[in-house]
Amino acid sequence: MRMFTILLIVLLFCPNGACKKEMEPPPAVSNQETIRPTGLPVQSMEVGGELFQVELAYTQQDRARGLMYRRELAPDAGMLFIFEREKIRQFYMKNCLIDIDIVFFRADGEITHVTTMKVPVPGQPLTLYSSQAPAKYALELPAGAIQRLKLQPGQKIQIPAAISNIIPEPQEYGY
Numbered sequence: 001m002r003m004f005t006i007l008l009i010v011l012l013f014c015p016n017g018a019c020k021k022e023m024e025p026p027p028a029v030s031n032q033e034t035i036r037p038t039g040l041p042v043q044s045m046e047v048g049g050e051l052f053q054v055e056l057a058y059t060q061q062d063r064a065r066g067l068m069y070r071r072e073l074a075p076d077a078g079m080l081f082i083f084e085r086e087k088i089r090q091f092y093m094k095n096c097l098i099d100i101d102i103v104f105f106r107a108d109g110e111i112t113h114v115t116t117m118k119v120p121v122p123g124q125p126l127t128l129y130s131s132q133a134p135a136k137y138a139l140e141l142p143a144g145a146i147q148r149l150k151l152q153p154g155q156k157i158q159i160p161a162a163i164s165n166i167i168p169e170p171q172e173y174g175y
Helices: 002-013 060-065 145-149
Strands: 033-035 041-047 050-057 077-087 100-105 111-117 135-142
Touching: 041 077, 041 135, 050 060, 100 145, 111 135, 111 145, 135 145
Parallel strands: 050 077
Antiparallel strands: 033 041, 041 050, 077 135, 100 111, 100 135
């Protein structure tokens, strides 16, 4: 009888049979920003003289998921990981199916490190890819972009105001 009462209460307050947690409103969307099917905002960003459409990962959940399970990445696409402060960052390729270039840079846009992250070998430990110096941002691009754009430490990336004004979710664990 008690189970029946609980079920009745749930059905009364959740007519679709499932309660939905109230969502926070999405961040303000600039006129250059769109939303991808992943639900992440996308912002135009110039890197090395080319325009990229980058998904913005600034919550813990989105940063942890990253580009997992993607089978391709358009030549002009990427993902920008936004952190609350500069510190040495470490990334790995868990559940990643394609090689990815990564560009670490500081809040002022100065590149600290660039490298290509390789698809992990099954059964082998995951490789950690480090920013090697404190970084606030990590930009993942299609493999080969670093070489094509001739990106290297010391160069600057212009950070659009729509990105630099984002207040990212604090980080609870290191990566």
